[in-house]
Amino acid sequence: MLNTKPQSHPEFKTLSIFQLLKIFWQGRKLRPHEKWNREQIKQHQEKELRKLRDFAYSNSPFYKKFHKGLENSPLHELPVLTKKELMSSWDEIVTDRSLHLKDVENFLNNLKGAELYRDKYYAYATGGTTGVKGIFIYSKKEWFKFFSIAIRSSGWINIPFHFGKKSRMAIVQSTLPWHVAGGIAFIKIPFVNMLALDTTEPLEQIVKKLNDFQPNLLGGFAENIHTLAKEQLAGRLRIKPDTITSTAETLKKEARKAIEEAWGIKPFEEYGATETGVIASECEAHNGQHIYEDLVVVEVVDNDNKIVPPGEYGNKILVTVLWNRTLPIIRYELSDHIKLDTKPCSCGRIFTLIKEIQGREENVIHLPGQAGNRVAIEPDLFFDNMVLLPIDGWQIVQEKEDTISFLILGPHKDFKEADFLKHIVDEIVKHGAKPPSVKVEYIKELKKTKLGKTITIQALKKGEK
Known part of the structure; x- marks a missing residue:
């Protein structure tokens, strides 16, 4: 049973300046991809997908059996991987044969902060809101990739970062160390003064701490940001953030309206999952969220796993993560109902736009x-x-x-x-x-x-x- 109480003696990880530069360097290496045309994206995906599949077939007993006879078939002909299947076959899916689900679960049950599993891996769990808990693991290299992906959009969303001058960042979300959002609360970043507030804290306390802290960047779960916007409009919260980001939940129209009324700026929404990292994010044009097609392949499908055309809602999505090797994710089912845009974004980036996210099948x-x-x-x-x-x-x-x-x-x-x-x-x-x-x-x-x-x-x- 995962611990859901705040940590009384948390363990923090402090990033060195070298590690921070590495994350930024990896994030900026992705920038040229944003100027690719559709043919370049297709060729890149095919190349990376081939490398992923070859690695999985050589190192994962599960995929060797799961894709038997389909090794050279196109992606859309491969079987779908559900969370239930992933969890029941976890020990056979991982490509490090010394990893075992039972041991990783025990590690997470006693996690106090940003500790490494066996000084080699970062492990996270999902909250189980879909009815099935998931456990996911990343090597150190993959962990840096995970967070560098989140950095790539910093230029899109006006996040100021200056070496030698600290930004004031406040996040209002989970602070449970076994959840990927909560894990951020236990990482100290050079040149960033971060205030991590747990969403389960009384609202009055959160408002007071934010008033005292005065962040220039505010982020968190969408519903929390919406609530804080209403507090700002009521006069109880008095902060002046330059940038607002939201994650984890869909940012609805009424929330966007309240945020713009409260602070005079438009929020930026980010879409991702513990299993996949960031899948898509919003740019300065605010036309939707760009899918990071150089890092993931997203198929919007119906209940029969048939592709749904842009402009229509799917019943779920199938995600293939091109960069993760420890726990390969190939055609993994997420129950989100999303609609792709029928036209490209006015910002000039060619990455496909998610026009709307309606929610999950469970909703x-x-x-x-x-x-x-x-x-x-x-x-x-x-x-x-x-x-x-x-x-x-x-x-x-x-x-x-x-x-x-x-x-x-x-x-x-x-x-x-x-x-x-x-x-x-x-x-x-x-x-x-x-x-x-x-x-x-x-x-x-x-x-x-x-x-x-x-x-x-x-x-x-x-x-x-």
Whole structure:
């Protein structure tokens, strides 16, 4: 069982100036790739994919069996790797034959900060919000690559960095050392004065610490940044960041609007996962997020793993990580619903744009349909309607196959429960579902996961009724 309590005696890792320069150098080496054309990207992906697959077939017993007879087949013909399959076959997937899942889990259970496993590997776990916990491991070289990828976009998003002058960076997210976001809290970076705040801290404490610290860069989980924007608008938070970044959760329209009203600047969103590192990030044009196609291959697919064309939402994505060798990731399934743009970004970078991220499959509520079928109600239907309500916050829980609870935080005087319920049922029915049973529950605070993320919509898991 992973420890979810703050560390009383944390262990920090201090990057040397040489290590910091190495990370920046690796990040800047990627910059010329942004000027490639589509043919150059395709050739690069094919070359790197061939090297990845050859390495996996030579060093991973799992992939040798998993891809047997398909060694020279195109990527889209290879089988899909789920998190469940990865975890059950972990010892056979890793290419260092001395690594064992049980030992790495024991290490993570006792992790106090930025320690290395066997003085050789960095290990992280996912929070298990999809129902399956994941354990992922990176060599020192891969760890530097992991963070240099995050550095590459610093020029896109106006992050000032000056040797000899400290930037003031505040992050509001998990500080659990076994989670990749939390692991950052235990790393001391030269020329950066960093304040790491745990999202589970009382809001009043977070606001006070930020007021005292006065960051020029503010980052964190999307819902936390949205909450802080509302605190700034209310006058309780008084900071003037130059740059704002968000990760981990989708930054919705209402959050972007609040951030711009609070600080007069547009936020930058970053999309990634513990399994893959950064997959995409937003540039200065704010047209969407550029997929790092020189580092990952992203396939947007339907439930049958067939490619979905740009302009349409997929049911999931399949990600292949071109740079990781310790735990190779080839056609790995992530349940995010994303839509690719049909045109390139106005910034001139040719990398494909993610136009929108609607949420995960686990956030899609399936209801009995009017035609005897099952109807998928996508998260945007709820977001578009809930944002209009005179309330401070909300969450949705599908209690049963035909029952939905709306958890309402801080309703204003003009919130009319009966009118809201009638309207939301009407909207659901328009999408072909039978009228569900709905109810409102009033809450004092939003529920969060052990990582401090806010699960806005909690649908029934497959098989539940």
